């Protein structure tokens with residue numbers, strides 16, 4: 001989920017840009033209407049070359065593709081504004097999902113919109129292969145009446161072997177059962193209950209199944225483990241009378257092995273919808289390619305990737321992905337993300353105010369505790385010596401997924417950084433990867449039993465940072481006093497985030513906008529002193545919160561790094577503009593404050 005803009009950004013006067021969506025392929029208008037009725041700028045640009053696409057992608061917030069557009073890493077990297085890549089269909093093998101994840105771009109698809117179309121096309125190819133329909137058709141068009149040459153076989157009573165018992169595979173199984181076929185299948189991850197309900201006898205090994213097949217059909221995605229999974233050796237195990245179907249992806253069946261087997265009479269026929277290169281003559285070998293020879297081979301019934309090409313399927317996938325594009329560009333969560341966890345809409349709604357809170361807590365930590373006094377623009381994070389413990393207390397601890405809160409912390413920690421390597425777009429898609437790459441250790445904890453009755457709010461979040469050598473795993477003999485700990489605690493009330501504690505100081509302020517945070521002796525005259533200095537500098541105070549130190553009996557033990565005197569307080573002032581360094585330095589004096597810092601949240 002792209003973490004929505006912070007309230008600070010919402011308050012800005014910048015005009016809100018209309019999201020732009022690029023559609024470089026034919027996508028049904030039913031979904032596109034949804035984009036237009038959401039006032040998005042929809043550009044249908046068919047026939048662009050890869051270079052042309054790369055040249056214009058920087059303007060777009062979303063791209064919707066089918067199987068023809070190759071969404072490579074270079075295209076994703078050029079898409080600086082890209083938030084979502086939507087695949088109007090199932091297979092995402094034409095999308096570099098790893099590159100999308102690295103860049104924080106969501107990939108969504110339509111997992112079931114074209115399942116029936118693909119299954120029916122498989123059955124159609126099976127029937128066409130079994131009954132020689134294309135040859136009969138071509139002969140008659142050419143004025144021939146060939147009957148004895150085109151005697152076919154029936155499918156009733158025959159065995160259909162299915163590799164890949166997922167959505168398409170099981171739909172084919174049910175349809176084939178209706179034709180009176182015996183169905184067997186292989187899938188290491190099969191749901192055995194669903195298979196039993198579809199009358200599929202599941203084989204634990206592929207080879208044990210192949211010898212029994214009269215028809216073999218593949219319905220797996222194209223991934224490393226399925227590439228070439230039916231090759232020379234597998235075909236050797238099959239009957240000479242068997243026929244093979246591929247409506248999944250070119251390359252799952254080795255095209256050369258298939259062509260040779262047909263040519264040598266080791267298989268009786270094939271129905272092929274999908275090709276290693278589409279169209280086959282676009283491969284580097286052109287007209288001489290194996291795929292072209294396979295497509296033109298007489299015993300092969302071929303179609304140009306038509307599995308999903310029905311009016312119904314195209315309407316369904318288009319609406320499915322366009323609805324998700326609308327949600328994502330409006331800051332909500334998708335329902336079929338390929339590279340992000342699924343979060344129920346009601347959970348997402350409950351989490352949203354805490355996402356905002358945690359992001360601000362992370363940014364406050366970096367600006368106030370980590371970067372102040374640090375010589376680097378990355379604060380102490382660059383030393384990879386900080387371990388963060390994020391504890392959810394009360395109702396928020398009951399929510400199933402806290403991934404958006406984890407992502408919000410990473411975003412908050414990194415957003416104040418100015419190092420060139422800082423990721424531009426941190427969100428639920430890439431937060432974990434970013435922490436791994438930058439060596440940031442974050443542990444999440446749930447305090448379901450937390451007693452919040454007294455507090456006046458139902459949930460709270462605590463961020464504890466341990467800084468210093470051995471912070472993540474204190475080593476024996478390491479002087480723990482050399483480690484520092486910092487605490488920030490916050491809660492949500494009326495949908496707004498509040499900070500309730502900073503180290504040993506109990507406070508209560510909304511972390512929004514520019515703040516001047518002063519640490520001073522808790523004695524008379526300090527407020528007046530700071531107020532008058534800011535007034536002289538023309539800085540208006542929006543609010544002020546004076547935070548006394550917690551007593552040792554008030555959970556304040558060990559929480560304080562900034563001096564151990566109980567007679568200190570934090571003064572947090574919300575100001576209407578940045579405070580000049582000279583003014584800040586002028587506040588620090590014997591009768592004034594001990595320390596003053598400006599943070600922008």
Ligand SMILES: NC(=O)C1=CN([C@@H]2O[C@H](COP(=O)(O)OP(=O)(O)OC[C@H]3O[C@@H](n4cnc5c(N)ncnc54)[C@H](O)[C@@H]3O)[C@@H](O)[C@H]2O)C=CC1
Nearest residue numbers: 090091118164165166167168187189220221247248307308
């Ligand atoms: N020709 C066309 O127009 C269409 C083609 N497709 C293709 O069909 C594929 C399957 O689609 P769905 O059934 O919706 O996907 P799915 O994810 O529901 O099912 C795929 C199944 O393959 C299984 N599988 C993965 N690796 C395997 C292996 N090594 N051996 C055996 N089984 C394995 C998985 O466990 C899963 O059950 C898609 O990935 C897509 O490439 C889908 C729709 C239309």
Ligand SMILES: O=C(O)C(=O)COP(=O)(O)O
Nearest residue numbers: 066067088089090091308
């Ligand atoms: O959904 C799929 O996986 C398909 O292969 C359909 O491809 P298409 O959208 O028709 O180019």
